[in-house]
Amino acid sequence: MITRDEALNLLETNVKAENMRKHSLASEAVMRAIAQRLGKNEDEWGLAGLLHDIDVEITNADPYTHGPYSEKILAGKVTDEMLDAIIMHNEVATGKERTSDFQHALAAGETITGLVTATTLVYPDKKLASVKPKSVTKRMKQKAFAASVKRENILECEKIGIPLPEFSELAVNAMKNISDELGL
Numbered sequence: 001m002i003t004r005d006e007a008l009n010l011l012e013t014n015v016k017a018e019n020m021r022k023h024s025l026a027s028e029a030v031m032r033a034i035a036q037r038l039g040k041n042e043d044e045w046g047l048a049g050l051l052h053d054i055d056v057e058i059t060n061a062d063p064y065t066h067g068p069y070s071e072k073i074l075a076g077k078v079t080d081e082m083l084d085a086i087i088m089h090n091e092v093a094t095g096k097e098r099t100s101d102f103q104h105a106l107a108a109g110e111t112i113t114g115l116v117t118a119t120t121l122v123y124p125d126k127k128l129a130s131v132k133p134k135s136v137t138k139r140m141k142q143k144a145f146a147a148s149v150k151r152e153n154i155l156e157c158e159k160i161g162i163p164l165p166e167f168s169e170l171a172v173n174a175m176k177n178i179s180d181e182l183g184l
Contacts, residue, residue, distance in 0.1 A: 002077045004043075007050050014054050014073060022182050024050050026113040026175050027106075033174035034105045038160060045105065048082045052089045052110050063092040104156040111153035112171045115139060118146035120184050128176055128184035133169035140164065 002010075015021050031049030035042040055069040067090035074083055085102040088094060089110055098104050119136055120128050140151060157167035175182065 001044070001079055001082075002047065002074075004047065004050070006077070007047050010054060010073065010077075011050060015057055017057065020053055020056060023110075023113055023117070024053055025178060026117070026182055027052060027110040029174040029178050030109040030113055030171045031106065033170050034109050034160075034162070037162065037170060038101065038105070040101070040105075044079060044082055045102065047078065048085050048102070048106050049109055051078070052086050052106055054086075063090060065093060066090050067093040098156065098159075101160045104159040107153045108156040108160070108167065109171070111149055112136070112157075112167065113175065114149045115146055115154060116172055116175055117184065118149065128172075128179040128182065131172055131176075133165065133172045136168040136172060137165050140168075 011021060011024055015024065027049035028046045029049070032042045032046040034040075035045035051070070051074065053066075054073050056066055058073075059065040059069050067087045070086050071083060074086065078086075081100070081102055085100070085106045088096065088098050088103040089106045091098060091107070098107060116128070116131060116136055119131050119139055139145065140154060145151065154167075155164065157164060162170065175184070
């Protein structure tokens with residue numbers, strides 16, 4: 001399997017937008033926290049978070065090609081289960097339902113990073129350190145929700161047995177641990 005350094009090199013080669021690379025780093029942190037909570041392989045799940053958007057710029061985030069195109073970049077470099085989770089993080093492209101804990105976790109984990117980031121942007125004078133998990137959970141219930149974030153994906157956390165309030169806390173804390181690296 002690919003090492004983290006190799007994954008970072010692939011990310012830098014294929015993803016030029018700094019905000020997308022930061023999103024990938026945040027997703028890696030959240031996926032490691034989910035894996036730890038569920039007793040799964042933290043390295044594998046973390047790398048899936050890091051690499052889930054490896055094709056986002058190549059496909060222009062087209063919902064019908066983003067995800068499956070990752071196979072062209074990652075085939076033979078990652079486990080089949082990891083590649084499957086990466087492909088399935090955008091279920092629109094496959095037309096299939098997510099079926100594994102890994103798939104549900106990556107969909108929820110990478111999506112909540114967007115919501116946490118959007119929560120910090122609501123109050124530009126504040127940083128990630130001031131974001132409360134309760135505020136993230138509350139934003140899930142508001143009508144004025146982050147446009148690029150799908151509630152349904154975040155709620156996949158409940159399919160892996162993590163209630164939303166706990167999942168919000170897990171994600172916020174994981175991101176706070178790398179807030180300097182994220183610039184938030």
